[in-house]
Amino acid sequence: MSNAPLFDIGLNLTNPRLLSRFDEVMQRAMETGVCGALVTGTDIEESVTAIPLCEQYPQQLFSTAGIHPHYAKDAPPDFVSQLKQLVQNPVVKAIGECGLDFNRNFSPKEKQLAVFEAQLELAVETGLPVFLHERDAFDEQITLLKRYRDKLVGGVAHCFTGSLKQMQAYLELDLYIGITGWLCDDKRGADLQEAVQHLPLSRLLLETDAPYLAPKTLKPKVSLNEPCYLAEVARYYAQLCNVSVEDVKQSSYNNAVTLFKLHL
Numbered sequence: 001m002s003n004a005p006l007f008d009i010g011l012n013l014t015n016p017r018l019l020s021r022f023d024e025v026m027q028r029a030m031e032t033g034v035c036g037a038l039v040t041g042t043d044i045e046e047s048v049t050a051i052p053l054c055e056q057y058p059q060q061l062f063s064t065a066g067i068h069p070h071y072a073k074d075a076p077p078d079f080v081s082q083l084k085q086l087v088q089n090p091v092v093k094a095i096g097e098c099g100l101d102f103n104r105n106f107s108p109k110e111k112q113l114a115v116f117e118a119q120l121e122l123a124v125e126t127g128l129p130v131f132l133h134e135r136d137a138f139d140e141q142i143t144l145l146k147r148y149r150d151k152l153v154g155g156v157a158h159c160f161t162g163s164l165k166q167m168q169a170y171l172e173l174d175l176y177i178g179i180t181g182w183l184c185d186d187k188r189g190a191d192l193q194e195a196v197q198h199l200p201l202s203r204l205l206l207e208t209d210a211p212y213l214a215p216k217t218l219k220p221k222v223s224l225n226e227p228c229y230l231a232e233v234a235r236y237y238a239q240l241c242n243v244s245v246e247d248v249k250q251s252s253y254n255n256a257v258t259l260f261k262l263h264l
Helices: 022-031 044-056 069-074 079-086 109-126 138-148 164-172 190-198 227-241 245-260
Strands: 006-011 034-039 061-065 092-101 130-135 155-157 176-179 204-206
Touching: 006 204, 006 227, 006 245, 022 034, 022 227, 034 044, 034 227, 034 245, 044 061, 044 079, 069 092, 069 109, 079 109, 092 109, 092 138, 092 155, 109 130, 109 138, 130 138, 138 164, 164 176, 164 190, 176 190, 190 227, 204 227, 204 245, 227 245
Parallel strands: 006 034, 034 061, 061 092, 092 130, 130 155, 155 176, 176 204
Antiparallel strands: none
């Protein structure tokens, strides 16, 4: 049994399915070696909601503040100034979840691009890393990131599910790669399983994206993902890449502390 700590960099704790059992979720996480998590903000309301949750567990929980591309069309006219206000709270450690999603286009492409670019500018201004989302918009996303990369302090390709070539493009921009239970899905995760074998441990971050993406390798199967299952992602990653679970856990933990400037 590995004793290295785990830090979950992607937890949708404001989701009602987790929020309704908040203390139980936190208890189970700590019992399984997850010493902390980054609560994902996907719009202004959720970014606001995340802060008092973090304040209830000041040693374990931190958050992001941003607008997911799905919700770009609903961003209020003053969303930048609202985000600026939120990031003044010390629990907020990153700008996002931000990026582009042309898979379902819940928001028009032009709106997504404008809201994403505004958040990149805010990340530059505040010196916070970016927490990135991308689906079926890789070329446009990389183009924008390249434009801002020299000014950004860093960031993570959250819930990365892409190819080796895409991963290498993010790595060339000195970004971290967030790996979820998607890795544990032999059908959907084949590209990712190949890619991570070329991912330096110095660039690995582990996340659940709970309550979504429960690892399919869990026995018995679970329908609701929680941070307590992050150890399964670490175990599967280690097995796949022929490295020790200890190294996987410790590296991802150290990387989270470094990127998000955590004091745990």
